[in-house]
Amino acid sequence: MTAVALHPRLQEIADDFNAVPDSDRLQLLLEFSEDLPQLPDRYAAHHDLLEPVPECQSPLFLAVELDPDATVRLFFDAPQEAPTTRGFAGILHAGLDGLSADEVLATPGEFSSQLGLQELVSPLRLRGMAAMLGRIKRQIRERRG
Amino acid sequence: MTVALPYDSTAKFADYAHPEMIVSTEWVAEHLDDPGLVVAESDEDVLLYDTGHVPGAVKLDWHTELNDPVTRDYVDGAGFARLMSDKGIARDTTLVLYGDRNNWWAAYALWVCSLFGHPDLRLMDGGRSKWIAEDRPLTTEVPHRPHVDYPVIDRDDMQIRAFQDQVLAHLGKPLIDVRSPGEYTGELLHMPDYPQEGALRGGHIPGARSVPWSRAAAEDATFRTRAELEAIYEGEAGLRPDDDVVVYCRIGERSSHTWFVLHHLLGYPRVRNYDGSWTEWGNTVRVPITRGESP
Numbered sequence: 001m002t003a004v005a006l007h008p009r010l011q012e013i014a015d016d017f018n019a020v021p022d023s024d025r026l027q028l029l030l031e032f033s034e035d036l037p038q039l040p041d042r043y044a045a046h047h048d049l050l051e052p053v054p055e056c057q058s059p060l061f062l063a064v065e066l067d068p069d070a071t072v073r074l075f076f077d078a079p080q081e082a083p084t085t086r087g088f089a090g091i092l093h094a095g096l097d098g099l100s101a102d103e104v105l106a107t108p109g110e111f112s113s114q115l116g117l118q119e120l121v122s123p124l125r126l127r128g129m130a131a132m133l134g135r136i137k138r139q140i141r142e143r144r145g
Numbered sequence: 146m147t148v149a150l151p152y153d154s155t156a157k158f159a160d161y162a163h164p165e166m167i168v169s170t171e172w173v174a175e176h177l178d179d180p181g182l183v184v185a186e187s188d189e190d191v192l193l194y195d196t197g198h199v200p201g202a203v204k205l206d207w208h209t210e211l212n213d214p215v216t217r218d219y220v221d222g223a224g225f226a227r228l229m230s231d232k233g234i235a236r237d238t239t240l241v242l243y244g245d246r247n248n249w250w251a252a253y254a255l256w257v258c259s260l261f262g263h264p265d266l267r268l269m270d271g272g273r274s275k276w277i278a279e280d281r282p283l284t285t286e287v288p289h290r291p292h293v294d295y296p297v298i299d300r301d302d303m304q305i306r307a308f309q310d311q312v313l314a315h316l317g318k319p320l321i322d323v324r325s326p327g328e329y330t331g332e333l334l335h336m337p338d339y340p341q342e343g344a345l346r347g348g349h350i351p352g353a354r355s356v357p358w359s360r361a362a363a364e365d366a367t368f369r370t371r372a373e374l375e376a377i378y379e380g381e382a383g384l385r386p387d388d389d390v391v392v393y394c395r396i397g398e399r400s401s402h403t404w405f406v407l408h409h410l411l412g413y414p415r416v417r418n419y420d421g422s423w424t425e426w427g428n429t430v431r432v433p434i435t436r437g438e439s440p
Binding site (some may be wrong): 026027029033080082083084085087119120 | 195
């Protein structure tokens, strides 16, 4: 089976995760969790504009914007006391925010399994990350009509 | 040998059947530096410990440390001895567990440690959220406790653990399903393209009463008082203290919390946790299943 090629930005993240031992991998995930940008006011004040992702074990909400030139903008909200979920959101933000709609849609659904986290994080959580990606792609398709 | 640590004399605990199994956040704060005590954090979110924990607490990871990496089972006696030794926990250590989500995973870790009969296990009432709500100190510093020699103790699966064939033989006797009402009735919220970890069939084990696990916890994540717990499990669910009870959930973690409540707080002598739970039962060919709200 040949893996679908990742966008270089995602590939770099996957490489970083796979280059370090297990214990540092969680530390790296924690850094992504800390780097997740805060919601801008237009979403913080209007939480109903965000889509819930019930597949995540902790509350997670996301919003997708498509600029006129088809650039994708991503927004996530997850509580501080759910660092793993925040970390996954942080990875998707770092990897996908600012890419074109086509580039985001080309991201393989099993991307979450390429970070070497299977041994460290429960499968249910990794599925939560796949679900975030699935919902982001669906929203992009809906926007494009 | 270290001197055993005193029990927590908090009035609420005195009503419980086994007050020696539970301590308050105050007690932990007061005894944090006592020799013979190890505090361990066990969370559902595996990164939470790294964001800050009770000073001196070690991390006990349910996913990577308490399970066998290949077989669906817990570590064996040698594996448990290695784990405890590496964390600086001796057989005579007072091990206090706490964690996120109303001590859900801490209760699970306590249940697994009980399979090996660790003599002095206690749960910190209210867990991580109460400690934080009280503005008690947190640190990201990971302690390096000296390695000790924990003996190899055979795991005893007969007293507090139930396997599927035993549950089949138990049908007709009290069972408590601690999952959410939707999981109990079988109306699983499956959406196309978003499969959840789960089972091929929805519903519950015939005869099981529904008591969602979190009902045993108050708003501040502490356990409800003995009188409140009796009203729920005896008044509503019809259990009696001399009942032989099996509890289950999805993979046996939420039901560890209820196991702790029934066995240690209410003092039921015979309570077993069916850790195969719904992910085993709901995927097994030809076992009986009941759907809907009735047991």
